[in-house]
Amino acid sequence: MFKKTWGVVYFMNMQQMIKQLQEFWSSQGCVLVQPYDTEKGAGTLNPMTFLRALGPEPWKAAYVEPSRRPADGRYGENPNRLYQHHQFQVILKPVPENIQEIYLDSLKALGLDPLQHDIRFVEDNWENPTFGAAGLGWEVWVDGMEATQFTYFQQVGSMDVEPVSVELTYGLERLALYIQDKENVYELEWVDGVKYGDVFQQPEYEHSKYTFEISDKEWLFQLFDQYEREAKRALEENLVFPAYDYALKCSHTFNLLDARGAISVTERTGYIGRVRNLSRRIARAYIEEREKLGFPLLKDKGGESK
Amino acid sequence: MSERDLLLEIGCEEVPARFIDGAVQQLGDKLSAWLTENRIQHGAVKTYATPRRLTVLIHAVAEKQADKEEEVRGPAARIAKTPDGGWSKAAEGFARKNGLTVDQLTLKEVKGETYVFAQLHQPGEETVAQLLKGLPEVISSLHFPKTMRWNDRTRFIRPVRWLVCLFGEEVVPVEWAGLKAGNLTRGHRFLGQEIALTTPERYVEDLRGQYVLADVEERRNLILSQLRQLEETHNWKIPVDKGLLDEVTHLVEYPTAFYGTFSAEYLAVPREVLITTMREHQRYFPVEDRSGQLLPFFVAVRNGDSNGLENVAKGNEKVLRARLADARFFYDEDLKLPIEEANAKLANIVYQEELGSVGDRIGRIGEVARILAEQGGLPVDRSKLDRAAAICKFDLATQMVGEFPELEGIMGSHYALAHGEDAEVAKAIHEHYLPRFAGDDVPQHLLGGLIGLADKMDAIAASFGIGIQPTGSQDPYGLRRKAAGIVQILLSPSFQSLSLTALIEAAVDQLAQAGLLKVERLEVERDLLQFFALRLKAVMQEMEIRYDVIEAVLGGELSYPAFIIRKAQVLMDQLDRDAFKLEVEGFTRVANLAAKADDTAVTADLFADPAEHSLYEALNRAKTEWERAKENDDPGALYHALMIMVPEIHQYFDQVMVMVDDETVRKNRLALLREITSLTSAFAAFEHVVFPS
Numbered sequence: 001m002f003k004k005t006w007g008v009v010y011f012m013n014m015q016q017m018i019k020q021l022q023e024f025w026s027s028q029g030c031v032l033v034q035p036y037d038t039e040k041g042a043g044t045l046n047p048m049t050f051l052r053a054l055g056p057e058p059w060k061a062a063y064v065e066p067s068r069r070p071a072d073g074r075y076g077e078n079p080n081r082l083y084q085h086h087q088f089q090v091i092l093k094p095v096p097e098n099i100q101e102i103y104l105d106s107l108k109a110l111g112l113d114p115l116q117h118d119i120r121f122v123e124d125n126w127e128n129p130t131f132g133a134a135g136l137g138w139e140v141w142v143d144g145m146e147a148t149q150f151t152y153f154q155q156v157g158s159m160d161v162e163p164v165s166v167e168l169t170y171g172l173e174r175l176a177l178y179i180q181d182k183e184n185v186y187e188l189e190w191v192d193g194v195k196y197g198d199v200f201q202q203p204e205y206e207h208s209k210y211t212f213e214i215s216d217k218e219w220l221f222q223l224f225d226q227y228e229r230e231a232k233r234a235l236e237e238n239l240v241f242p243a244y245d246y247a248l249k250c251s252h253t254f255n256l257l258d259a260r261g262a263i264s265v266t267e268r269t270g271y272i273g274r275v276r277n278l279s280r281r282i283a284r285a286y287i288e289e290r291e292k293l294g295f296p297l298l299k300d301k302g303g304e305s306k
Numbered sequence: 307m308s309e310r311d312l313l314l315e316i317g318c319e320e321v322p323a324r325f326i327d328g329a330v331q332q333l334g335d336k337l338s339a340w341l342t343e344n345r346i347q348h349g350a351v352k353t354y355a356t357p358r359r360l361t362v363l364i365h366a367v368a369e370k371q372a373d374k375e376e377e378v379r380g381p382a383a384r385i386a387k388t389p390d391g392g393w394s395k396a397a398e399g400f401a402r403k404n405g406l407t408v409d410q411l412t413l414k415e416v417k418g419e420t421y422v423f424a425q426l427h428q429p430g431e432e433t434v435a436q437l438l439k440g441l442p443e444v445i446s447s448l449h450f451p452k453t454m455r456w457n458d459r460t461r462f463i464r465p466v467r468w469l470v471c472l473f474g475e476e477v478v479p480v481e482w483a484g485l486k487a488g489n490l491t492r493g494h495r496f497l498g499q500e501i502a503l504t505t506p507e508r509y510v511e512d513l514r515g516q517y518v519l520a521d522v523e524e525r526r527n528l529i530l531s532q533l534r535q536l537e538e539t540h541n542w543k544i545p546v547d548k549g550l551l552d553e554v555t556h557l558v559e560y561p562t563a564f565y566g567t568f569s570a571e572y573l574a575v576p577r578e579v580l581i582t583t584m585r586e587h588q589r590y591f592p593v594e595d596r597s598g599q600l601l602p603f604f605v606a607v608r609n610g611d612s613n614g615l616e617n618v619a620k621g622n623e624k625v626l627r628a629r630l631a632d633a634r635f636f637y638d639e640d641l642k643l644p645i646e647e648a649n650a651k652l653a654n655i656v657y658q659e660e661l662g663s664v665g666d667r668i669g670r671i672g673e674v675a676r677i678l679a680e681q682g683g684l685p686v687d688r689s690k691l692d693r694a695a696a697i698c699k700f701d702l703a704t705q706m707v708g709e710f711p712e713l714e715g716i717m718g719s720h721y722a723l724a725h726g727e728d729a730e731v732a733k734a735i736h737e738h739y740l741p742r743f744a745g746d747d748v749p750q751h752l753l754g755g756l757i758g759l760a761d762k763m764d765a766i767a768a769s770f771g772i773g774i775q776p777t778g779s780q781d782p783y784g785l786r787r788k789a790a791g792i793v794q795i796l797l798s799p800s801f802q803s804l805s806l807t808a809l810i811e812a813a814v815d816q817l818a819q820a821g822l823l824k825v826e827r828l829e830v831e832r833d834l835l836q837f838f839a840l841r842l843k844a845v846m847q848e849m850e851i852r853y854d855v856i857e858a859v860l861g862g863e864l865s866y867p868a869f870i871i872r873k874a875q876v877l878m879d880q881l882d883r884d885a886f887k888l889e890v891e892g893f894t895r896v897a898n899l900a901a902k903a904d905d906t907a908v909t910a911d912l913f914a915d916p917a918e919h920s921l922y923e924a925l926n927r928a929k930t931e932w933e934r935a936k937e938n939d940d941p942g943a944l945y946h947a948l949m950i951m952v953p954e955i956h957q958y959f960d961q962v963m964v965m966v967d968d969e970t971v972r973k974n975r976l977a978l979l980r981e982i983t984s985l986t987s988a989f990a991a992f993e994h995v996v997f998p999s
Contacts (some may be wrong), residue, residue: 101320115613116614
């Protein structure tokens with residue numbers, strides 16, 4: 001179905017890669033959800049991971065997540081760094097006993113035969129202090145390239161999680177550069193005849209310019225306060241998902257301000273603490289609300305789930 | 307007794323390389339200690355480890371525990387025996403409690419009293435039964451700096467997926483973390499298969515057949531020989547960083563070294579940057595030509611065989627290209643950043659919570675370095691010192707150091723030279739971080755040394771000033787290493803004229819002026835002095851200076867570490883002299899009485915006994931000698947100066963009663979002793995010196 005690019009790698013455009021991964025994880029029983037519509041810095045922050053990782057209910061999901069990292073914006077000029085990149089995100093709770101083997105099969109689905117490559121699990125522990133999330137795991141190397149972040153969540157929303165979830169985050173651009181044997185993301189083929197740059201170069205430039213030169217600091221500071229206030233108001237009504245949306249807005253606003261150099265060293269900890277507080281309260285509220293609903297996904301109340 | 311080999315393999319998802327050696331060492335130690343504790347005889351302990359397994363093989367483990375012979379003491383015979391010589395109720399009770407009958411009890415005398423004893427014989431149980439009970443505890447007792455959960459509450463370094471436990475050919479079905487041990491182990495992730503192990507002895511060979519080299523040494527040596535092979539084939543030199551070799555050894559089960567290349571244009575970037583990029587990001591070994599020039603090649607070690615090796619090399623080259631492009635981008639960008647601009651950014655880099663920014667430190671460091679240079683009379687160019695101190699941290703604001711913190715100082719030197727700074731100034735930016743670890747070089751030039759001393763002392767004193775001191779194994783800011791660095795510098799020839807106490811005082815002074823002391827100033831200085839005394843003690847212990855001699859010299863004046871060590875060596879030389887004991891006794895006796903003295907000055911007119919006069923004269927002669935010795939910086943002569951007084955001291959104590967009723971006379975006598983002690987204690991606290999009785 002696919003043509004070899006170099007040596008033993010099959011050429012896939014980005015769309016095909018995404019389809020292969022969706023197909024693979026769908027066959028593993030994952031719910032294929034869609035990218036979430038609020039700005040976020042990583043696929044982990046999609047509520048389908050952040051919230052669903054909490055509590056006792058089993059959960060399997062996979063999705064593409066466009067992730068915004070304002071500080072990494074490079075005006076569309078850097079071959080590797082982007083304001084917005086794409087992650088393919090998988091979360092599995094509880095963790096299948098053979099999760100590493102399943103994951104390695106997903107690489108085969110991308111045409112990466114382990115016998116023809118060097119695949120290794122190299123220690124890399126992940127944390128996101130702003131959202132009180134941390135886990136242990138590896139970055140998976142394919143011939144020295146970080147193909148995936150492989151993490152066993154230990155804490156989410158500043159709470160120990162039980163059962164533990166495993167999160168797999170594939171860096172799609174990086175994988176595509178490898179598979180398509182390109183040196184510059186903008187040269188990647190999204191589909192036949194449409195390059196990554198055709199789709200994303202203009203937004204990359206404009207977002208970078210906006211972030212570093214144009215954004216209105218004062219207004220963003222006000223937004224942060226307002227989003228925080230609204231998140232708290234929603235929380236008082238036990239509306240977890242709306243509250244979480246505003247926590248994400250706070251986080252993105254903070255990232256914009258930070259990239260703009262508007263947040264001094266001494267203020268930083270304070271802002272991060274405010275988002276962490278929100279996320280902690282939201283995490284607790286989520287579990288409470290799920291409990292009120294009787295943990296609906298916990299179909300086998302004996303505790304074991306398929 | 308019959309015995310078998312015991313094998314325990316803990317099959318894991320990839321254990322972080324840095325924890326493997328420690329983990330498997332613990333496993334061996336703890337299992338062997340557990341066997342001993344449970345009276346199970348055993349032979350040699352051998353450990354094996356790969357990223358996916360922690361294994362211990364213990365030879366010749368007894369099949370049964372040794373019997374346990376125990377003697378339990380019961381009541382005294384006068385209570386255990388009835389007057390007619392029969393056994394009392396108490397004796398019967400004691401026997402019953404120990405599962406014996408009274409006729410099995412024995413009598414024995416202990417310290418003049420006769421007691422009844424029960425001789426207990428507990429036959430040893432089967433080792434297998436003990437293992438089933440004990441091994442789970444042994445595994446659970448392994449300690450890791452970081453642990454995780456993956457299914458239930460069990461914690462381990464990474465998820466455990468299988469267990470093997472063989473006692474000879476017998477499977478011991480130990481249960482732990484929801485797993486039951488069997489004889490099935492897993493081979494190399496891609497090249498091997500799951501196989502059934504037959505006996506512990508065949509462990510290494512059976513795994514080798516599945517592309518797993520379980521023996522750590524064998525793997526390390528194989529990698530080394532593959533590197534040597536590449537060196538020979540290509541006429542290269544591959545410098546092997548030991549830490550990197552250890553890490554790579556623990557990233558693979560079946561190593562195959564290969565090389566790749568990168569564009570020679572990157573060689574324009576400083577070699578430290580290239581080497582660090584390759585090592586930190588990719589775990590590659592750099593390649594040099596025979597003269598030590600870096601070549602545009604790298605060597606990496608793959609976890610697998612040579613199948614598809616050209617793809618692996620090509621893939622790694624591609625990854626490295628992006629990394630080097632990044633590094634060169636940082637380098638080029640950094641070069642565009644004027645030093646003053648970088649320096650201004652330091653105000654935004656937090657040094658430590660409560661202690662302000664890195665920028666805040668610069669002024670303090672410069673001031674302390676200047677004070678130190680003046681006090682030590684060091685021939686430094688003042689304007690260069692000022693400049694070097696002012697820009698010693700500017701590279702912390704560069705992108706390269708942001709990416710690779712370990713290049714701090716090194717990049718600063720490169721960039722400073724590129725910006726046309728004076729060569730000595732540029733060198734000082736690098737040197738002031740030295741020594742970075744025990745055994746590292748110390749600064750070779752005065753500028754780097756002075757700034758380094760000031761920088762390190764500011765860090766330590768600032769931390770002490772807010773009440774943060776290293777305790778036990780806790781030293782998050784590496785203050786012990788910094789203090790050891792200061793001692794190392796002060797011991798090196800160019801810096802021996804600098805005073806430790808003056809350095810402490812100057813640093814604390816700056817912090818006080820900046821309002822950064824939360825702890826009382828005198829307390830900070832006292833704690834700092836103690837902290838440094840401990841570092842100095844460690845240095846002297848390493849030199850095999852006797853413990854009591856170390857205590858003695860550390861009880862003296864602490865300003866000049868090199869001088870303290872030389873004094874300790876003088877005392878070590880005295881230990882063989884018979885007269886030394888007499889000298890120490892004299893000084894100690896004087897010191898003990900002198901402790902009772904107040905601040906009355908000595909008045910020669912009040913001396914009544916000729917021995918007082920002669921001691922006073924001896925003291926004055928000693929002082930003259932002392933001053934001369936001091937000028938000559940000669941600790942041996944200092945000690946000789948003290949020796950002058952010894953005959954007079956003993957004569958004095960033979961003839962003079964110090965604690966007389968007449969207050970004026972008594973105070974005058976104590977004052978004389980106090981003066982002597984102020985001289986001897988400047989050398990050492992002699993009372994610590996111990997003589998075998």
